Amino acid sequence: MIGHEPKELLRTLLNDYKMPAASLSKITGISEQVILDFANGENIQPAITQTEMMDLIDLVGLLVIGVPSTDANERVSAITQALTDEFGIPVETISLFSNLECEDIEEFMKENASLSIEKRYSLAVTVLFCIIYLKDDYFIYETPPGFGFNLCNGAFPRLTKRLSNHASAHPMLET
Template identity: 35%
Template sequence: MKRYEYNERDFDTVKKNISIALNKYNIAIESLSRMARVDLDWIKDYLDGKKEIFEENQLNENYLKLEYISTFLSGAISLISPDDRVKGIIEYLMEEYNISYNTISLYADIEKEDIEDFMKDANSISYEKKYRLATTSLFLHFLFKKPDC
């Protein structure tokens, strides 16, 4: 497998993506820090050109986190349809937490077959069922991803 070669333009893209997230979408830099789990001062120093992004010939972990999150926050999220986002959350719940369609259907108060149908064709169920499925899936995801209380 060929290793990806970074160039200066790639690094400019990350700064540009962060700028778009902060300015166009009004993401607070403190929010970006929490989402990416990168120290606020590190982000500010990086944006001011005071931080090296390479450590021992490898990209800094903080930079990699910012690269990932800034791609979505700068607009890529809009490239994924709302239905596909819900499908992704359901797949994540199943893979990561072993949550079944049956469990989700019980919480959403819809039939298991409705979820199966939705996963095959998002337009196969009513908007009301989509809404129940989406809000239930999002809340379950929130509960599982929530840090220790």
């Protein structure tokens, strides 16, 4: 993340956003102590691989920079787009699941403010429910395809690249 020190972003996530190091450990597979050591400025290179380090930095950047800078409607739109583009789920299917008209969803994809709050809520719950169940087989810990890139304006190219290589091995996918 150009212009952002990863250790500072991690401290912001831990302190300002109250994200427990234990949660980051569960998400990334990196020990809680290593995460805390990194936040405290210690050299953690011997303890983790370069890939694990980059994944942690990408995740922290997404959570500290990407999430707060993106409107909730944009997130729902990006996830809906991922369901249709990446998984081939038709808008009609999403509309039936959410009890909305196809036209409502298509208009929302073009103009996020086009739906009433009630309809946006229904769509959000539906697409988030779908993406959560699809993620175990498809995603690692990041975000839906396009989500990181769209929501962070390309600020996380490594994250976006990993999403295109989703079939690669990851400790969280081991059973």
